[in-house]
Structures are given as structure tokens and as C-alpha cells.
Amino acid sequence: MKRSEILERMGMRLPLRKQLRVIVSSDVRNEADDQFAVAHHLLTPIFDVRAVVAAHYESKAPGSRSTMEKSYQELLKLMEASGMDDVPALRGCEAPLTDERDAPESEGVDFIIRDDMRYEPNPEGKEIRLYDYVDIRMLLEDFYAKLALCYRNY
Numbered sequence: 365m366k367r368s369e370i371l372e373r374m375g376m377r378l379p380l381r382k383q384l385r386v387i388v389s390s391d392v393r394n395e396a397d398d399q400f401a402v403a404h405h406l407l408t409p410i411f412d413v414r415a416v417v418a419a420h421y422e423s424k425a426p427g428s429r430s431t432m433e434k435s436y437q438e439l440l441k442l443m444e445a446s447g448m449d450d451v452p453a454l455r456g457c458e459a460p461l462t463d464e465r466d467a468p469e470s471e472g473v474d475f476i477i478r479d480d481m482r483y484e485p486n487p488e489g490k491e492i493r494l495y496d497y498v499d500i501r502m503l504l505e506d507f508y509a510k511l512a513l514c515y516r517n518y
Contacts, residue, residue: 365447365448365449366448366449366450367406367413367448367450367451368450370446370447370448371407371409374407376407376409377409378409378410380412382410383409383410383411383412384410384411384412385412385414386405386411386412386413386414387413387414387415387416387417387472387475387476388401388402388405388406388413388415388416388417389416389417389419389456389472390402390416390417390418390419390435390439391418391419391420391421391431391432391435392418392419392435392436392438392439392442393421393431393434393435393437393438394421394431394435399438399442402416402439402442403442403446406446406448406451413451414451414452414475415451415452415453415454415472415475416439416443416451416452416453416454417454417455417456417470417471417472417475418432418433418435418436418438418439418453418454418455418456418472419432419435419456419457420432420435420456420457420458420459420460421435432455432456432457432458432459433455433458435456436453436455436456439453440453452475454470454471454472454475455470455471455472456470456471456472456473457470457472457473458470
């Protein structure tokens with residue numbers, strides 16, 4: 365069922381023009397409150413939740429790069445339980461960025477770059493990129509990914 369239909373049934377639906385577009389980034393499997401935070405975003409009518417991205421979290425095991433996948437699997441369970449089949453659950457980066465040249469691939473970053481950005485003209489007629497709200501970590505990942513793409517072309 366669509367998220368908007370669920371909110372409508374609960375009497376909590378707002379017109380799209382009054383909603384803020386958000387992408388939720390969460391290390392859903394890390395702590396017990398993370399599932400509640402994601403559910404809170406999904407059930408908050410002022411948010412137009414565009415996607416939920418599973419994030420990695422700190423692991424004490426050396427070389428462990430599986431925490432994001434654990435978050436993703438937990439996110440899939442949460443999204444199935446919510447009944448909201450129109451909000452994409454996406455994989456984020458497997459590990460923290462190593463430096464400013466690090467440009468890891470991830471569904472979350474690709475979503476921002478391809479699907480959730482919009483360009484609008486500024487007063488001078490130049491198009492500028494707008495975000496209503498994006499987790500700062502994802503914005504930095506996007507920025508560094510673009511820098512890496514630029515430098516690969518030179």
C-alpha cells in the first residue's frame with residue numbers, strides 16, 4: 365500500500381505542497397531506537413519520505429564491512445511491517461569515507477544524484493540545485509562522489 369494511503373486512512377495526510385522532502389539515513393540495526401526513528405519519519409505527515417537509506421555503524425571487529433548490510437536487512441523487515449511499498453529502502457555506503465577523494469558507490473548516493481535532486485532557476489536565470497533536507501553525511505558523500513568523477517576525467 366502507498367504511504368499516502370496509509371496516512372489518509374489515519375486522517376493524517378497533508379497536501380504535497382505542505383510537505384518537506386526528506387531522505388532518511390539510519391543505521392537501523394545499531395540500536396533499539398533506530399527502528400522507532402524510521403517509523404516516526406514514515407508516519408509524520410509533514411515529511412514526504414523519498415527513501416530510507418541503510419547506513420553503516422561502528423563495529424569493533426577489525427575490517428568489518430557488514431554493518432550496512434545488517435542495517436539494510438533490518439530496514440527491509442521494517443518496511444515490510446509498515447506496509448508502505450512505495451518508499452524505497454536503499455543500501456548506503458559500506459564504511460566511512462577514508463579521505464576527501466573517496467567516492468564509494470551506493471544506492472543511497474545514486475538516488476540523491478539521479479532521483480531526488482531538482483534544479484530551479486535563480487534570479488539570474490542560472491539553474492541551482494535544491495534540497496529540502498538531506499542527511500549531511502549523504503550530502504558529503506554526494507559531493508565527494510562528484511569531485512571524484514570530475515578528477516577522473518582529467
